[in-house]
Amino acid sequence: MTDSLAKSPPRSHLRGKEIEKLIPGGVNSPFRSFTEVGGQAIFMDRGRGSRLYDIDGNEYIDYVGAWGPAILGHAPEPVIEAVCRTLRNGPLFGAPHELELELASRIVSIIDSIDMVRFVNSGTEAVMSAIRLARGFTGRDLIVTFEGCYHGHSDATLASRSGHHSSGVPEGTARNTVSAPFNDLDSLDNLLEKHQQEIAAVIIEPVAGSMGVVPPDEGYLQGLQALCAKYGVLLILDEVLTGFRVAYKGAQGLYGITPDLTCYGKALGGGMPIGAYGGRREIMEHLSPGGKVYQAGTFSGNPVTMSGGIAVLDLLADPEVYAVLESRANRLFEGLSRCIDDLGAPVSLARVGSMFGIHFSERRIRNFVDSKTIDEKSFARFFHLALEAGIYLPPTAVDAACLSSAHSEADIDETVEKMTAALAAVYN
Ligand code: PLP
Numbered sequence: 001m002t003d004s005l006a007k008s009p010p011r012s013h014l015r016g017k018e019i020e021k022l023i024p025g026g027v028n029s030p031f032r033s034f035t036e037v038g039g040q041a042i043f044m045d046r047g048r049g050s051r052l053y054d055i056d057g058n059e060y061i062d063y064v065g066a067w068g069p070a071i072l073g074h075a076p077e078p079v080i081e082a083v084c085r086t087l088r089n090g091p092l093f094g095a096p097h098e099l100e101l102e103l104a105s106r107i108v109s110i111i112d113s114i115d116m117v118r119f120v121n122s123g124t125e126a127v128m129s130a131i132r133l134a135r136g137f138t139g140r141d142l143i144v145t146f147e148g149c150y151h152g153h154s155d156a157t158l159a160s161r162s163g164h165h166s167s168g169v170p171e172g173t174a175r176n177t178v179s180a181p182f183n184d185l186d187s188l189d190n191l192l193e194k195h196q197q198e199i200a201a202v203i204i205e206p207v208a209g210s211m212g213v214v215p216p217d218e219g220y221l222q223g224l225q226a227l228c229a230k231y232g233v234l235l236i237l238d239e240v241l242t243g244f245r246v247a248y249k250g251a252q253g254l255y256g257i258t259p260d261l262t263c264y265g266k267a268l269g270g271g272m273p274i275g276a277y278g279g280r281r282e283i284m285e286h287l288s289p290g291g292k293v294y295q296a297g298t299f300s301g302n303p304v305t306m307s308g309g310i311a312v313l314d315l316l317a318d319p320e321v322y323a324v325l326e327s328r329a330n331r332l333f334e335g336l337s338r339c340i341d342d343l344g345a346p347v348s349l350a351r352v353g354s355m356f357g358i359h360f361s362e363r364r365i366r367n368f369v370d371s372k373t374i375d376e377k378s379f380a381r382f383f384h385l386a387l388e389a390g391i392y393l394p395p396t397a398v399d400a401a402c403l404s405s406a407h408s409e410a411d412i413d414e415t416v417e418k419m420t421a422a423l424a425a426v427y428n
Contacts, residue, residue: 097302114262116279127277134283144233206221207355240266273299332416335415374398
């Protein structure tokens with residue numbers, strides 16, 4: 001590991017030792033831990049625009065983006081105002097609220113494949129509920145996932161061979177999840193043919209974000225949709241990360257596909273905890289109380305979260321936001337490509353819209369097997385050098401980094417300069 005590890009900010013270091021005794025691993029979500037890069041995770045104090053400030057007073061240009069939600073940067077004023085205004089009236093009532101109607105009608109009017117939507121509290125809940133609905137609708141049990149795709153922490157999607165394992169998932173549950181390689185239509189065709197009578201749904205991240213950033217090959221998602229139609233299985237698109245980020249209409253708008261069900265979270269909530277799933281009316285009407293598929297939630301659709309979502313969608317309705325994201329991302333990649341070429345460094349870049357990956361592998365990553373070529377040690381060195389210079393990246397070699405519309409050209413130029421120095425230190 002690098003020398004800089006010894007220099008983790010003193011207050012974060014102290015707090016880290018304390019919190020480890022009370023919260024397993026010192027984190028409430030393992031993504032946040034520095035286990036993979038070594039050293040001590042940093043305690044953040046506040047965020048504004050493109051910047052984060054830690055409890056020791058250090059400032060960072062942020063590319064974690066709260067793991068996706070912060071598409072407008074941190075604490076965008078109109079969102080914070082809307083949320084505070086709603087909160088003052090009471091955070092939740094356990095009864096219908098007009099803001100639920102407002103956010104639902106916005107989503108239905110933006111996303112062509114959605115007639116009806118349900119709000120929950122996280123991406124995990126959205127995926128878990130969409131899978132149950134698909135099973136209830138089709139009367140079948142099997143779910144197809146793709147190796148290396150991440151869909152949150154419900155049992156079905158943590159089943160073995162999906163790339164994200166967990167002990168504690170019962171064998172019986174794991175048997176109901178089968179996996180295929182990403183970007184490989186032949187394997188999927190074979191799998192669907194073999195199990196077609198038992199498969200409820202295929203669930204996929206349209207752009208994988210946790211095995212490196214892996215865009216779909218040209219025609220892959222369209223081919224996948226055609227295979228789902230051929231074998232009569234539902235297509236669930238997990239747009240928890242891509243939704244409202246890679247484009248206003250998400251990945252389904254970008255690639256021109258029509259899923260049966262779509263899952264959302266992250267950017268949709270304006271920083272408030274949110275999940276949502278929606279799709280065709282004939283499927284959604286199978287949910288209770290009218291239908292037999294149960295899903296509930298004390299906090300689901302609470303007014304505070306709804307007002308965050310409405311405020312964020314209103315701001316994202318301006319195409320200029322996506323133009324800014326695209327132009328900043330291009331500027332970043334032009335700068336990084338130049339540096340990688342000059343150094344002859346074995347590093348490849350991938351991005352779709354404002355989600356991007358700096359892969360420490362010469363190979364273009366197309367699937368989970370390719371992602372195993374990523375050199376985690378070199379990434380860890382780079383990560384700590386960048387961090388020390390004030391650039392905050394996801395602390396894993398494979399998770400998507402996120403740009404926000406609050407990143408200025410000057411932020412990008414400063415980032416390129418600092419990342420160039422970090423890469424040069426790793427490879428010289
Ligand atoms: N699906 C995808 C594609 C994700 O990236 C994530 C989170 O990283 C989830 C689902 C789970 O969402 P949450 O962390 O809100 O439960």
